[in-house]
Amino acid sequence: MKTIFYFVIPAIAFVVILSNALFGHLLYDSPYDQDINKYSVYVHLQPEWKSYPGNILFEITNVWSNPEPKTNTFNYDPSIEASLVTDHNFNQLQFQNQKPFVELKHEFSDCESSWKPILYRYAIDSIRNNLEYMQGNQLNNDPYVQIFPDIPNEKYDLEEQKDLTKNGFVQFIPICTAKEITSYDFSISTNDDNSAFDVYFVDSKQQVENYLKNNSFDFYSHDDCYALNHQSYSGTCSNVSPEGGILIVLTDNLELSLTKIRINIHERI
Numbered sequence: 001m002k003t004i005f006y007f008v009i010p011a012i013a014f015v016v017i018l019s020n021a022l023f024g025h026l027l028y029d030s031p032y033d034q035d036i037n038k039y040s041v042y043v044h045l046q047p048e049w050k051s052y053p054g055n056i057l058f059e060i061t062n063v064w065s066n067p068e069p070k071t072n073t074f075n076y077d078p079s080i081e082a083s084l085v086t087d088h089n090f091n092q093l094q095f096q097n098q099k100p101f102v103e104l105k106h107e108f109s110d111c112e113s114s115w116k117p118i119l120y121r122y123a124i125d126s127i128r129n130n131l132e133y134m135q136g137n138q139l140n141n142d143p144y145v146q147i148f149p150d151i152p153n154e155k156y157d158l159e160e161q162k163d164l165t166k167n168g169f170v171q172f173i174p175i176c177t178a179k180e181i182t183s184y185d186f187s188i189s190t191n192d193d194n195s196a197f198d199v200y201f202v203d204s205k206q207q208v209e210n211y212l213k214n215n216s217f218d219f220y221s222h223d224d225c226y227a228l229n230h231q232s233y234s235g236t237c238s239n240v241s242p243e244g245g246i247l248i249v250l251t252d253n254l255e256l257s258l259t260k261i262r263i264n265i266h267e268r269i
Contacts (some may be wrong), residue, residue, distance in 0.1 A: 036061065044101060046102070049099050054256060056169065061265070064266075068178075091104055099167075147187050148187040148232045157229075158228060173245050175240065183267070190231055194253075195250070198230075199249075201225040202245065204241070205243070217247075224236050248263075
């Protein structure tokens with residue numbers, strides 16, 4: 001059955017693309033109601049890190065309910081050359097535990113700009129998503145609100161993870177919301193089978209500083225708001241403050257030249 005899908009789905013994709021070429025002017029409406037913030041954070045670790053010369057790429061999709069969409073919201077087509085639609089900030093040299101790294105953020109990271117997929121782009125993304133769904137890489141067929149399977153790390157136990165994360169890399173991913181209190185679904189996965197992450201929902205970016213100072217910080221401790229020593233995880237965190245977000249801790253034993261961390265956060269309606 002799966003073999004048939006591998007032939008049928010590319011055929012459907014071809015029809016969608018051909019339809020766009022012939023009738024694209026009729027397909028420029030978005031079927032998606034909530035705003036989507038898509039951006040990425042690229043981290044280049046310096047020689048002081050054990051993971052050097054490795055790099056980290058955080059790929060973030062944030063879907064949220066914006067009651068007053070900005071006028072600069074646009075229908076984004078990822079097939080367009082990235083350099084034409086994406087701005088970058090300056091390379092920023094930063095430090096964690098006296099270890100330097102260079103961070104580069106792509107745009108859409110400030111909850112000010114957003115995009116909604118045009119209909120043909122949504123169709124193509126849905127087809128790609130269904131392929132991942134059939135392969136077991138995710139548990140649903142929504143291309144922008146993805147649910148990843150719960151995969152604990154089996155390479156080593158929690159005690160070793162605690163030791164490895166003491167000097168690991170910490171990243172904060174903020175939410176977007178117009179509410180005073182909100183709830184978020186979130187999912188995170190890594191492409192590195194030999195390492196793991198810890199993830200926590202926290203009330204503000206200040207918790208990053210607290211964590212780096214003495215590994216003591218506050219986080220939402222109720223069920224599903226955090227996970228330790230995982231390679232893939234999905235959860236839901238309720239009663240989150242508007243300054244809140246996800247705190248991710250990676251171990252400093254990354255072996256890949258580029259470790260990709262996929263993050264999806266979705267504000268519940």
